[in-house]
Amino acid sequence: MAAGTLSGPGISHCVMETALKHKYIVGETVYFTASNVARPAASGTYEVIRLLPTEGDDCQYRIKSSTEAFERVAKESQLAVA
Numbered sequence: 001m002a003a004g005t006l007s008g009p010g011i012s013h014c015v016m017e018t019a020l021k022h023k024y025i026v027g028e029t030v031y032f033t034a035s036n037v038a039r040p041a042a043s044g045t046y047e048v049i050r051l052l053p054t055e056g057d058d059c060q061y062r063i064k065s066s067t068e069a070f071e072r073v074a075k076e077s078q079l080a081v082a
Contacts, residue, residue: 022051022059022076029082032063032074041072045082 024030028048034041046063049071054060059076 020054020057020059022061024048024061024076024079026050030061030063030079031082032065032072033078033080035078042068046072046074 026048029045030048031044032041032046033043042065044065044067046065048061049064050062052060052062052073055075061074061076061079062071063074063079064071
């Protein structure tokens with residue numbers, strides 16, 4: 001048996017490949033908590049505009065507040081259900 005593979009009923013041969021799933025969907029309202037001091041941002045409710053590729057082990061989103069004229073990129077760890 002090759003290194004890094006498993007065999008047997010119900011065991012995938014591609015153990016290393018895992019796909020992260022986005023927790024929120026486009027159109028959903030989320031609460032954003034700014035955590036980056038270098039880029040101050042207003043915490044509050046935002047709408048998910050687009051799902052973005054993951055960065056490391058954190059899914060990313062493009063979000064928009066009704067009080068701002070621009071969109072932001074936020075990591076899933078910065079969002080919560082509104």
